[in-house]
Each structure stands twice: as C-alpha cells, then as structure tokens.
Amino acid sequence: MGAPVLTARGLEKVYGEGATAVRALDGVDFDLERGEILVLLGPSGSGKSTLLNVLGGLDAPTGGTVRYLDHDLSRDDDDALTRYRREHVGFVFQFYNLVPSLTARENVALVGDLVDKPMPPEEALGMVGLGGRLDHFPSQMSGGEQQRVAIARAIAKRPDLLLCDEPTGALDAKTGRLVLEALVEVNRRLGTSVAVITHNAVIADMGDRVVQMKDGRIAETRHNARRRPPAELDW
Amino acid sequence: MLGRKLRRDLWHMRGQVVTIALVLAVGVAALISITGTYRSLGAARDEFYAANDFPDLFVHLERAPDAVASRLAAIPGVASVDVRLVEPVTFLIPGMVRPASGQAISLPGGDHPSMHTLVLVRGRPPEAGRTDDALVLARFADAHGLEPGDTLTVVIAGKQLRLRIAGIVMSPEWVFPVDAAGSFSPAAVGVMWLPRAALDAAAGKHGAFDDATFRLAPGASTAAVIEAIDRELARWGGLGAHDRDQQPSHRVVSSELAGLEVMGSRVPAIFLAVAAFLLYVVLGRMVQLQREQIAVLRALGFTRGEIGRHILATAAVIVVGGGAIGVALGAWLGDALIALYREFFQFPGLRFRLQVDLVVAALAVCAAATAVGAGVAAWRAARMLPAEAMRPPAPAHYRRGILSRLGLARLAGPLGRMVVRELERRPIAAGVTVLGIAFAAAVIVVGRFSTDALDDLLDVQMMGTSRYDVGVTLARPVPRGELAWFRDAPGVLDAEPLRVVPARLVAGARHRDVPLTGIPAGARLRRVLDGAGHPVAVPPRGVMLSALLADRLGVGVGDVLRIERRDGDHGVHALEVTALVDDRLGLNAYVDLDALAALLGEEPVMSMVLLTVDPAARDRLIAALGRVPAVVGVVETAAVRDTFLAQSGKSMTMMTLIVSIFGGIIAIGVIYNTARVALSERARSLVTLRVLGYTRREVATVLLGQLAAQVAVAAPLGLGLGWVLVDAMMRTANPEDYRFAIVVAPATYGFATLLITGAALATALVVRRKLDRIDLIAALDARD
Numbered sequence A: 001m002g003a004p005v006l007t008a009r010g011l012e013k014v015y016g017e018g019a020t021a022v023r024a025l026d027g028v029d030f031d032l033e034r035g036e037i038l039v040l041l042g043p044s045g046s047g048k049s050t051l052l053n054v055l056g057g058l059d060a061p062t063g064g065t066v067r068y069l070d071h072d073l074s075r076d077d078d079d080a081l082t083r084y085r086r087e088h089v090g091f092v093f094q095f096y097n098l099v100p101s102l103t104a105r106e107n108v109a110l111v112g113d114l115v116d117k118p119m120p121p122e123e124a125l126g127m128v129g130l131g132g133r134l135d136h137f138p139s140q141m142s143g144g145e146q147q148r149v150a151i152a153r154a155i156a157k158r159p160d161l162l163l164c165d166e167p168t169g170a171l172d173a174k175t176g177r178l179v180l181e182a183l184v185e186v187n188r189r190l191g192t193s194v195a196v197i198t199h200n201a202v203i204a205d206m207g208d209r210v211v212q213m214k215d216g217r218i219a220e221t222r223h224n225a226r227r228r229p230p231a232e233l234d235w
Numbered sequence B: 001m002l003g004r005k006l007r008r009d010l011w012h013m014r015g016q017v018v019t020i021a022l023v024l025a026v027g028v029a030a031l032i033s034i035t036g037t038y039r040s041l042g043a044a045r046d047e048f049y050a051a052n053d054f055p056d057l058f059v060h061l062e063r064a065p066d067a068v069a070s071r072l073a074a075i076p077g078v079a080s081v082d083v084r085l086v087e088p089v090t091f092l093i094p095g096m097v098r099p100a101s102g103q104a105i106s107l108p109g110g111d112h113p114s115m116h117t118l119v120l121v122r123g124r125p126p127e128a129g130r131t132d133d134a135l136v137l138a139r140f141a142d143a144h145g146l147e148p149g150d151t152l153t154v155v156i157a158g159k160q161l162r163l164r165i166a167g168i169v170m171s172p173e174w175v176f177p178v179d180a181a182g183s184f185s186p187a188a189v190g191v192m193w194l195p196r197a198a199l200d201a202a203a204g205k206h207g208a209f210d211d212a213t214f215r216l217a218p219g220a221s222t223a224a225v226i227e228a229i230d231r232e233l234a235r236w237g238g239l240g241a242h243d244r245d246q247q248p249s250h251r252v253v254s255s256e257l258a259g260l261e262v263m264g265s266r267v268p269a270i271f272l273a274v275a276a277f278l279l280y281v282v283l284g285r286m287v288q289l290q291r292e293q294i295a296v297l298r299a300l301g302f303t304r305g306e307i308g309r310h311i312l313a314t315a316a317v318i319v320v321g322g323g324a325i326g327v328a329l330g331a332w333l334g335d336a337l338i339a340l341y342r343e344f345f346q347f348p349g350l351r352f353r354l355q356v357d358l359v360v361a362a363l364a365v366c367a368a369a370t371a372v373g374a375g376v377a378a379w380r381a382a383r384m385l386p387a388e389a390m391r392p393p394a395p396a397h398y399r400r401g402i403l404s405r406l407g408l409a410r411l412a413g414p415l416g417r418m419v420v421r422e423l424e425r426r427p428i429a430a431g432v433t434v435l436g437i438a439f440a441a442a443v444i445v446v447g448r449f450s451t452d453a454l455d456d457l458l459d460v461q462m463m464g465t466s467r468y469d470v471g472v473t474l475a476r477p478v479p480r481g482e483l484a485w486f487r488d489a490p491g492v493l494d495a496e497p498l499r500v501v502p503a504r505l506v507a508g509a510r511h512r513d514v515p516l517t518g519i520p521a522g523a524r525l526r527r528v529l530d531g532a533g534h535p536v537a538v539p540p541r542g543v544m545l546s547a548l549l550a551d552r553l554g555v556g557v558g559d560v561l562r563i564e565r566r567d568g569d570h571g572v573h574a575l576e577v578t579a580l581v582d583d584r585l586g587l588n589a590y591v592d593l594d595a596l597a598a599l600l601g602e603e604p605v606m607s608m609v610l611l612t613v614d615p616a617a618r619d620r621l622i623a624a625l626g627r628v629p630a631v632v633g634v635v636e637t638a639a640v641r642d643t644f645l646a647q648s649g650k651s652m653t654m655m656t657l658i659v660s661i662f663g664g665i666i667a668i669g670v671i672y673n674t675a676r677v678a679l680s681e682r683a684r685s686l687v688t689l690r691v692l693g694y695t696r697r698e699v700a701t702v703l704l705g706q707l708a709a710q711v712a713v714a715a716p717l718g719l720g721l722g723w724v725l726v727d728a729m730m731r732t733a734n735p736e737d738y739r740f741a742i743v744v745a746p747a748t749y750g751f752a753t754l755l756i757t758g759a760a761l762a763t764a765l766v767v768r769r770k771l772d773r774i775d776l777i778a779a780l781d782a783r784d
C-alpha cells in the first residue's frame, strides 16, 4: 500500500462542557492508506461515527489535526469543507438518505452537477448491480436496493474516499452481502479508499485492516492476511 | 411531563406559534375594531336620537295659527307634535368674507323653554323671560370660536338683532349642517335656538307656527299619517310632510354609515374568515410535523385522549394568546378610529364600545378553526400505529406528475426536479398553501379597494359631473335672462343655468322624493356621466332616471311617472321615462331645461347658476355674490371635495392602513409557516444534499424555489380573488347616495404583489439562516 490519504493525529472531539462533557474522541491517531478497505469496529458509543464524520468533513474536531494528503482539514471553514466533500468524499449511511422525490438515476445524477468528470449514472448503478432499476423511485425499491443506490450516488463522482457508517445496519444478511460486494467492486475497479463502520465482527474479515475502537480511543489495529469476499461472510 | 413537553414544544416552535397567533390576532382585531367602530357610530346615533326625541316626521308650511296644532295632534298615529317657528337667519360674524346663513328655531315650551331636543355642551339654558338668550349649534360655534357669553349679531326678517350666547348645543336634527345646495359646511351654515317669544317678535308671526315635527305612535303607518298631515295643512301652505329619509342631516348620517358598511362589516368578516382558514391549515401542518413524536408517546403508553388533549392544549395557548392580543389591539384601534370619526359625526355619546358579541364571535370562529385544524391532524396522528415510529421511515411516495411528463423536470436539473416533484407529490397541500398566500393578497386588495373606489368617485364622478368652480343657489327661481348678469360679473369665465324642482316621483304604489334636475342642452358645467365615466346627453323630452332609481320605482323606459311638485306649488304632471343612466352619485331624475319649463307651464327659469371663475378674482366674486339678496348659497366645488376628503378620506385612509398592515401580517404568517413546515419536512433530503457536497446556497434554492413557485402562482391568483371578493361585496351593498364603481387601481395590485413578495423574501431570509445552521449529523441521525 502507498502513502496514507488521510492522517489524523491526537484527534479529540468533546461534546458539551463541564460535568456533562462527553469525550467522543480522546486522542485518536489514525491513517487511511490509499486503496485499502478499512473496517472500524467497536461497541455502540465508542466514537466510530464521530471519527468518520470528522474524517469526512461533516464535523470539526475540538483538538488534534486531520490531513487529507497534505491539506489540513482541521483548519477549514465550512465552505472549504464543503469543497472537500464535493471533490473527494463519498458517504454511505445506515439510513440510505436518498432524495425521495428523485428516481434512482436522478439520485445518482445529483452528484453529476458537482464534479467535472462524473461517472454516468447508468455506469454507477451498473457497478452496484442495479442496471435494471434506473427509473424507480426510492419508495419502489427494497432497503438493499436503496442502499446500493446510495453507494452508486457516492461513487458517481469518483471520490478518493468512500466512508460508510453501518451500511448494512438496517439490512438482513443476504442483502447486506450484496451491498458489501458493491463496496468491494468499487474499491477494485476505481481504487477508492474505503472505510466501513460496523459493530458486526464478521464483516471485519472483508477488510485489509481492522481498527478496533473503545471509549473514544483506538484499542487495537490488525492486518488481515487475506481479504475474504463478502459472499463468504455469514451472520 | 407532557406539560413540560408542551412548554418546550411551544418554545421550540416559537416562530410559528407567534406568527399563527398574530394571524389570529389580526383577524380578531379587524372585526373588533372596524366593525366595532361602525356599530359604535350606529349605536351613538340611535342613542342620540332616542334621548333627544329626534322626530319621525317633519313638515314646513307657510304659516298656521297655533290652534291647528291640536288638530295635528289628533291625527291617528301621531304620538306627539311640536310646533315651532323656523326662520332664515343671517349671521354677521366679524371677519367672514360672506355672511353665514342658516336657521333660527324656536324652542318649545313658551316662557319656560324646554331643551328636550338638545344636548347642552357648554353654557346654560336660556333664562326664563329673557328674549336675547340664544343657543348656538356646537359645530358652527366651534368653526367660529364662539363661546357662551359672547354677543352675536344676526338678521332675521330684515331686522338686526343683538343676542347673547347662553349655551352651545348639539341637536339630532343638525348632526350635519347642510346648506341650501345640500352640501355639508359647518362654518357656512349656522343654526341657533331662541325662546319662542323672541322669535315671534323678530319674525312677526305672533300666535302662528310655520314648522312642525311629529313622533309617531308605535305601529302607525307613516304614509297614512303623512297624508293626513298634508290634508290638514293644505290650506296653510304645507310643503308636504316627510319622514327621516328626507331630513337633510339624517340623510347624510345614514348615507355616511351606509358608505361605511362595506368597509365596516364586510371587510373584517372576510379577514376573519381568511385568518380562520389559515389557522386551520397551518395548525394542521404543525401537528402533522409532530407525527413521529406522537407515535413515540403512543408507544410509551399514552392514550389517544391524553395526546389529543396535549395537542389541543398547544392550540389553546395560541388561541388564547392570539385572541387576547387581538382583543387588546382591536380595542386600541377602535378608540383611534372613533377619535377620527368624532370630528365628523357629532354624537354626544360617541365612544368606542367593545362589542361583546363581536369578541365572542371572533374568538369562537378562531377557536373552531383551531380545534378542527389541530384536531383532525391530531386524530390522524394518534391513529398511527406506534410501531411506525420505531421503524426507519419509508421513503415518501413520489411519481412523475404532469409537470415532469411535460419535460419541465428535465429542463430544471436535479434540484429543480426536486422542487417540481415535491409540488406534484402533494398537489393538495401545495394548492392549499397557494390558496393561503392568494387569500393574503386578496385581503390586501379588498382592504385598499375602498380608497380606490373613493378616489374614483371623487375624481371621475364628482369632478366629472360638476365641472364648475362655484354653485350659486338662488332664493327663488329667476328668468334665464338673468344669466347675463352673472356672466358679466367680474371674474366669471362661464355661467350655466340649472333648475332644481323638489318633487315626488310616483309610479303606481311606489314613490320617491327626488328633485327634477333641469339641465340645458349641451351643458358643459353640469354633466351626466355613466358608470364608465362617459358623458351622457339628457334626452330632449321626457325624463332620464338613474338606473337604481328606476329599479326602486319599478319602472323602465316608456313608462310614465306621475310628478307631484313639492316646492309649494302643488301641481301634478305626467312625464315619460325616456332613458336610464347608470350614474354613481345619488338618485337622480334629469330633464332637459326647456322641456322642464314646458312641462311645468312656466317661462324658462333657473334656481341655480353654475360658474367657472378666474382664480385670481374668486374671493372678491364670492364676497360680491354674498351681498346679492337673491343669492342664498354659494358653494365652491373644491371645498366640497376637500371637505369630503378631509372627513371621509381621513378615516378611510386610516382603515385602509390598518387593513394593509393586517394583510401583510397574514401574508407573513402564511408564507413563514409554509416555509418552516417545508423545511422540517425536508430537512433530511436537504442535509443529504449538503453531505454530497452541495453548497448552502444551492440547497436553499430547493426549498426557496418551491416557495417562489408557490408565491408566483399565488400572487396573480390572489389579485383575481381580491377582485372577485370586491365584486361580491359591492353587489350586496349599494348605498343610494353614491355607488362605488368596482375599480381596483393598478397601484393596489402592485402594492399587494409587493407586500406578498416582501413577506416571501423576509421569510426566505429567515429560513435560509435556519437552513445554514442546521446540524448535519443530527439531521442524518434523526429518523425524520
């Protein structure tokens, strides 16, 4: 693997003040390598989402630094963060957050307006196995299909990073595997660096690296000798 | 616990709560203040009339011995008679260009004058036995700064008298001092009361009376009593008894009140209805937004009843708060309006009265709208299965609607498509919003219409029909040849004769007392205009009636009217209706001047002369005219217009201002709430766009684009709706003295559009700020 795309050092995020303050991130050092699939594991409340949001420029840390390549995100204002998200980051959330008033194709096309050379929506949807459902509205699709549209939408702008927060959290195992396969496919074909949050330890086997979080800190980092294809995973 | 939630919810939604409460408040305030003012005026008049024995019937005659009074009192249906002397009087007021003319009236009660028909404002009643104590009408006294104790020089029947002002009074017969030409002029028309003995001596009418007033017994037939009076007084030169409708002051009072009726009773009702409708819509939506929370409460085990009560409590806070503001605001504005009218209507008991029934009605309408609006939504929410709240929300159902199929969506790009689809998804909700905004625009149009109509009436009608500068009323008709004298008077540019003959127009069982107005062929100064403001020629034979008069008499072109003269000559004539005209000022019967002379069998005469004058010579001319014995009245057209504007105009302007402000508040209330609800409903989609990398500005366009689209449709719709409301309003109200044209000035449309657009922009700014500050992560985690 090459140099890290994302580098976080001494990252802190404190919610609230005084006695009621919550240290969601408490001194996190973290790298995301180019082209890797990284799985973030940890119990609920351990700070996974907070970390991902900070990395993706949705939230600002209260301490420490985050760098995208050699650009310091922790000093960016809202406009600069918006530009960062627009140019480099794709997000996938547990609840798919599709725009209900737009079809699958149109939801993907949404990002087409944001970048110079977007992927045609048909191609992005094809990559996640939805080439045949281009003109359906979200309400006409299953949860797994909606999540794959969300992935297609995230990758259509050919992001450098794909950040996924519990992408299978609301799905059954079978649909969940289809969604994970879509992520692997994107990583393989586009070389996108992918970070996936899950509290499901089985899923950790699909990653190059697994980072375990606990109480706002990184408890453990391990390398998988071999990535297991999602089809082999079961839960 | 629910109580705490209630307080927090109210605080959280304070923007919405306040705007909704304000919409409600202005609906209530409009009704209480404007309708309350209108009714207070009516009540003050009725009380004045009742407390000071305003007569039911009036008659003037040449002269009859006092003994005739008992014969009049014996007429069946007559409850009481007051006989008196009413003599023309000239007031010699130092410093006045032309002497004021007016009437001297004897007080009833012989040596111990009774004041039962008068209200003493300042000073004291006349002393018994004194013959130089006079009472003077307050309006006239105020116009000239006369006070009790001042001396007053008057001329009655050619004799100059020096009197002492004992008191200043108001009289129900003289709420409006109307001069011989029928126009309202407080400074030029003087009225005073003297003990009978003093006037007897001055007028030389000992033991006789020349005027009588009557109170009718309950259930008496006015027509029958009038007939009996006229029979009784025929040999004493009776000029024909008439009821209150012909009494000059009462005529003005009632036509002013009738003119206020539209503004006073209809506009506020429309306001309240609109406010109630908006309340219903907006509250329903607000509850709808709380759907999820309601489901969670249900899941926790709260009953539907408890939740329903909770929601209605929210609504109750708004109704009580808005209602209280509305009542207070309404009472305050009512006071201010009455203060304006006090100058105009001199009723002793004139004050703003908070009308309990109006308050109750206004609050009841609002409470009902609130209860139904909130109730329906609450019921729907409570019916939802609690489990629905536990599940991730199902995406709302969208499909391609007509606009998308037309290709509009494709044109617009993804963001534009979101706008189009949102409107298509819930056409009813979008339609209701559009209707709400449209109503706000319509209300503004309705509110300003009265001013437009008044302007039209003054500028097009009054100025178009009366193109003379000065109207001169003559004591008695003179041959038309005399016109040359006026034409040659210094300063006169043009002169034209006019002949007005008091008459009763009879058609079968119906009749109206309307003077015949004789206009010369080719008249330039006194013209007849139709409803559109185009001049209409008076036909060379027969009579041309106002369309409304023809309607009231039940006649049309070709019918023959019976004309009974009412000017002392009791001639009866027949006259064919040869034309109708849809004129706007008064009920009129126009006859060609020569044809009128032929009909009456007299030489061509004139009773008025209309003049255009050189402005530089005007004052001198008017002073000169005042010294001509044959001239009894000189009226400047501009003064009439100014008086009208100063009086009616001021209060109308104030009401229009109130209504405009209220319309603006309603507009803001609707638009703000619409945008806030849209923001809450769509927060998730909008945040997703932000996460994808759309800028705040781009995201705002989705929400504000929807608002803009709705406003763009609503504004023209509202203007049209305004016109329809105005039309409906005017169709049901038509005072006889002037008929408003249904004119809405372009400026009014412009103003309404501007106000709506302004409200939309202000809202857009607020919503934009809220949108900017939305917490991305919280909104994504929230389920909806």
Ligand SMILES: Nc1ncnc2c1ncn2[C@@H]1O[C@H](COP(=O)(O)OP(=O)(O)O)[C@@H](O)[C@H]1O
Binding pocket: A015, A016, A022, A023, A024, A042, A043, A044, A045, A046, A047, A048, A049, A050, A051
């Ligand atoms: N907006 C917030 N305000 C206060 N505390 C928060 C907020 N968001 C997250 N937290 C707290 O920060 C901690 C980490 O949360 P999160 O990153 O969402 O955990 P995870 O995704 O691992 O479940 C938790 O204790 C959570 O309660």
Ligand SMILES: [Mg+2]
Binding pocket: A048, A049, A050, A165
């Ligand atoms: Mg999380």
